[in-house]
Amino acid sequence: MYYNHHGFQNVGIRQQDDLTTMNRLIVTGEGSVSAVPDTALLTIGVITENQNLSMAQKENADKTTSVIQTLMSLGIPQSDIQTSSFRIEPQYNYENGQQQFRGYRIEHQLQVTIKDIRQTGQAIDQAVENGANSVSSIQFTVSNPDAFYNQALSLAIQNAQQKAISMARALQVTLRPVPIIIQEVSQLLPPRPVPFQAVMYAQSAETPIQPGENKITASVKIQYTYN
Numbered sequence: 001m002y003y004n005h006h007g008f009q010n011v012g013i014r015q016q017d018d019l020t021t022m023n024r025l026i027v028t029g030e031g032s033v034s035a036v037p038d039t040a041l042l043t044i045g046v047i048t049e050n051q052n053l054s055m056a057q058k059e060n061a062d063k064t065t066s067v068i069q070t071l072m073s074l075g076i077p078q079s080d081i082q083t084s085s086f087r088i089e090p091q092y093n094y095e096n097g098q099q100q101f102r103g104y105r106i107e108h109q110l111q112v113t114i115k116d117i118r119q120t121g122q123a124i125d126q127a128v129e130n131g132a133n134s135v136s137s138i139q140f141t142v143s144n145p146d147a148f149y150n151q152a153l154s155l156a157i158q159n160a161q162q163k164a165i166s167m168a169r170a171l172q173v174t175l176r177p178v179p180i181i182i183q184e185v186s187q188l189l190p191p192r193p194v195p196f197q198a199v200m201y202a203q204s205a206e207t208p209i210q211p212g213e214n215k216i217t218a219s220v221k222i223q224y225t226y227n
Helices: 011-020 053-073 117-129 145-171
Strands: 024-035 039-050 081-095 098-114 134-141 181-184 214-225
Touching (some): 024 145, 039 053, 039 117, 053 081, 053 098, 053 117, 098 117, 145 214
Antiparallel strands (some): 039 098, 039 134, 081 098, 181 214
């Protein structure tokens, strides 16, 4: 039904114009929470060299099998132990500008997920004792990062709201409490690896591994209107 009565004509157009000419206040907010890691991701490897390829392969396979069995004896399921890389490379020496074949180098890297983070140091030591000679990285993560990220997201919204209130007071305007746009700026990302790396890891009584804390951050952009 169409009304041509004064006061109804072009109401929709005027409402649209009101939205486009509305005074807007745009703020950003950030929030972060600290999460104690409960899971460790290790990259443990076996590196062997021999002039005979078959012997190099057999030695590497025997040691890798021993490492896997050792980790499983600690209660780590086989599904949490997987090959991350396997390489066979010829090795050469260079003397007087000439290339001389030295042998073959075989590298087998395993990614190990340790869900009982207290076992991290023990797992490294036992793996090294039973054939591993490379620990290339250790990462500490949380098993439920979404819960921590949602907390950070709530803090980011509160931070943006506080900024908007402070700015409105400084401008001596009345802030409308309900925002017209809320935009999530950040996305949940895997936590950064803890800066711990070692190659040819030395054996010790028990390697002291400190997981520390992961910082999970969120940010938002919010648009408010004011009178």
